[in-house]
Amino acid sequence: MAQSNPQSYSEGRSIDELVGRLVNKHPKIGITTSDQLLREISGNELTRVGFAVTTLNPENLIASSQDVYVIDLEGLADYSAINTAIKQLRESRPDSEIVLLSTDQVLSRPQALPLKWQIAKYLVVTYTRPSPSQGIDYGAALQSAASELNRAVILPFLTQPSLIKIGGSLFDLYDTNPQVIFKLLEKVKELHGEGYNIILTTGGGPRNDAERLVSGAYGVSIDPAAVLKRQAATIEQILGSAGEYVPPGRLRTELPFSYEWLRRKILITSLSSDSKIPPTESDAHTLRIAEAQGLYKVIFAKDTDGVYHMDPYKQPRRERGRWPWQARSNGKDNPFFPYIYASEVLNGRIDRTDAQGRGEHLIETSALFFLRSTNIVRSVQVVNGTKPEFLRYALSGQRYAPGTTNYVGSFILRG
Numbered sequence: 001m002a003q004s005n006p007q008s009y010s011e012g013r014s015i016d017e018l019v020g021r022l023v024n025k026h027p028k029i030g031i032t033t034s035d036q037l038l039r040e041i042s043g044n045e046l047t048r049v050g051f052a053v054t055t056l057n058p059e060n061l062i063a064s065s066q067d068v069y070v071i072d073l074e075g076l077a078d079y080s081a082i083n084t085a086i087k088q089l090r091e092s093r094p095d096s097e098i099v100l101l102s103t104d105q106v107l108s109r110p111q112a113l114p115l116k117w118q119i120a121k122y123l124v125v126t127y128t129r130p131s132p133s134q135g136i137d138y139g140a141a142l143q144s145a146a147s148e149l150n151r152a153v154i155l156p157f158l159t160q161p162s163l164i165k166i167g168g169s170l171f172d173l174y175d176t177n178p179q180v181i182f183k184l185l186e187k188v189k190e191l192h193g194e195g196y197n198i199i200l201t202t203g204g205g206p207r208n209d210a211e212r213l214v215s216g217a218y219g220v221s222i223d224p225a226a227v228l229k230r231q232a233a234t235i236e237q238i239l240g241s242a243g244e245y246v247p248p249g250r251l252r253t254e255l256p257f258s259y260e261w262l263r264r265k266i267l268i269t270s271l272s273s274d275s276k277i278p279p280t281e282s283d284a285h286t287l288r289i290a291e292a293q294g295l296y297k298v299i300f301a302k303d304t305d306g307v308y309h310m311d312p313y314k315q316p317r318r319e320r321g322r323w324p325w326q327a328r329s330n331g332k333d334n335p336f337f338p339y340i341y342a343s344e345v346l347n348g349r350i351d352r353t354d355a356q357g358r359g360e361h362l363i364e365t366s367a368l369f370f371l372r373s374t375n376i377v378r379s380v381q382v383v384n385g386t387k388p389e390f391l392r393y394a395l396s397g398q399r400y401a402p403g404t405t406n407y408v409g410s411f412i413l414r415g
Contacts, residue, residue: 019049019155027158030056030064033072033101038129038142042070045146046154061085066096067397068154073102074129079115086118091339094379094411095297095397097157098122099149101129121415123296123378125153161197161262162395163295164188165286167302168203170385171231180386184301185238187388188266192242196395197262200243201269201289202231203282225279228270235268242266248273256293283367290377297378297411299394300363301385306410307337310351311361339411342371363412371414383409 029051033039043053056064058081061071069089071082082100089098100119107116107126119126127149130141166184173180192198225248236243244265251273261267271279272288279285283300290298304312312334340349346368354361362382371380383394393401393408401408 022050022155022158026052027067027154028052028054028065029068029070029154030054030061030066031070031072032056032058032061033070034075035072035132037139038072038101038146041139041142042146042149045143045150049150049155058082058085062088062092065093067158068097068099070099070101070149070154072129073100073106073112073115074131077111079112083114083118086122086124090122090378090413093399094339094381094413095399097125097154097296099125099127099153101127103131104128105131123374123376123414127153157296159197160295161199161257161293162299163199163201163286163290163293163297164299164301164391165201165203165283166231166235167300167385168231168282169303170301171202171234173303173386177386180303182238184385184388184391185235187391189239189242191392191395192266197259198395199257199262199267199269199289199293200232200235201282201286202228202235203286223279225271228279228282232268232270239266239268243268245269251289251292277366281364281366283364284370287367287370287374287377287380291374294376296376298380299391300380300382301391302362302382303384303386304362304382305336305384306382306407307340307350307362307412308334309337310334311354313354336407337410338407339413341413341415342368343415345412346372368412371412374414378414380412381409382412 027050029046031039031042031046031053032055033042039055043055046053054064054066056066056069058071058076061069061081062085069085071085073079073082076082086098089096106112118124127145130136130138130145132138166181170181170184188198188200229247232245236245242265244267246267246269248269248271251269257267269289270285271277271282272285272292274285274288277284277288286298286300337350344350345352345363346365350361352359352361363380367380371377381394383390385391390401390408398408400406
């Protein structure tokens with residue numbers, strides 16, 4: 001099988017070693033195929049390594065909650081149901097992976113053109129499967145392909161590191177609630193100790209914006225990269241021996257980060273090595289790091305439950321702890337978005353004016369433009385960093401907080 005979106009973290013790894021990195025996950029794999037032999041061989045291979053395997057029809061893909069959807073296009077004359085499923089699964093299950101199996105001939109058919117558009121738009125992985133008409137030992141070819149699919153696509157997707165940006169808004173809460181940042185980083189240490197591989201970045205926030213403005217008024221130049229480095233140094237100090245700062249220059253030689261390094265340390269960095277991105281645009285730098293690492297999503301830990309029509313806080317952040325009954329504005333007049341596309345945010349579907357009167361609430365405009373055209377990164381998940389347990393839910397791919405109908409943050413989707 002030929003993979004269209006290669007991952008970096010599985011190279012040289014055995015299936016058993018990759019399975020051992022699944023940490024607290026109980027992966028569910030849905031297989032859609034009309035080929036009974038493929039269904040049997042693939043199902044046996046995935047079951048052998050401990051996955052729960054379900055057979056799905058094209059019509060019930062949307063209703064099924066899986067971690068990975070393996071969809072065989074061979075034998076399908078009508079791709080409309082698959083086209084619909086791709087879009088809806090990306091919206092309802094943004095933490096899942098979709099893998100399309102095809103022969104060389106399938107995607108060259110004229111009726112497959114809309115499907116090819118969906119593949120490109122939603123960054124769906126495609127794999128070339130053996131053809132029963134090739135005059136080969138079809139069963140043996142399927143067995144080899146199923147093993148390779150598992151090793152090269154499914155397991156790397158399920159075991160890739162998590163990139164988390166500690167938003168400047170959380171640092172900004174230090175005056176009124178200094179425990180916020182400490183509790184969040186304690187949770188990060190706890191999760192790393194349980195086997196989750198984690199990379200951290202940081203972002204300036206209103207406090208550092210104000211610092212630059214005041215300094216500028218007195219003719220003092222403050223390097224925004226230095227501000228981010230100070231925040232990264234603070235994170236490293238709080239994490240102690242568990243954390244290690246990686247300067248942007250080192251990223252040029254250390255990408256992708258090795259699994260062994262990530263296992264030993266929580267890596268912290270402040271900027272990517274992309275000099276074309278201004279150091280003031282930390283969101284864009286974080287997405288650039290994720291793209292270089294081959295990660296499908298980024299987590300932004302902020303001081304909000306997710307994406308609302310407008311900033312749910314009316315007062316500046318440093319006043320929130322003083323007047324909590326006036327601080328939040330949500331509900332019917334301020335609806336919550338479980339997901340929203342980057343283009344929709346850019347086109348004004350939400351009000352991006354924050355409490356400081358700026359127009360880049362939640363995510364920078366440059367990061368949104370970047371997200372519209374990435375080759376690997378598919379989403380930004382905004383979670384509430386003042387609720388550390390939600391970080392666990394986000395890392396494990398849970399869409400709802402256990403026992404509730406409360407979403408684990410919001411997704412800003414590519415496109």
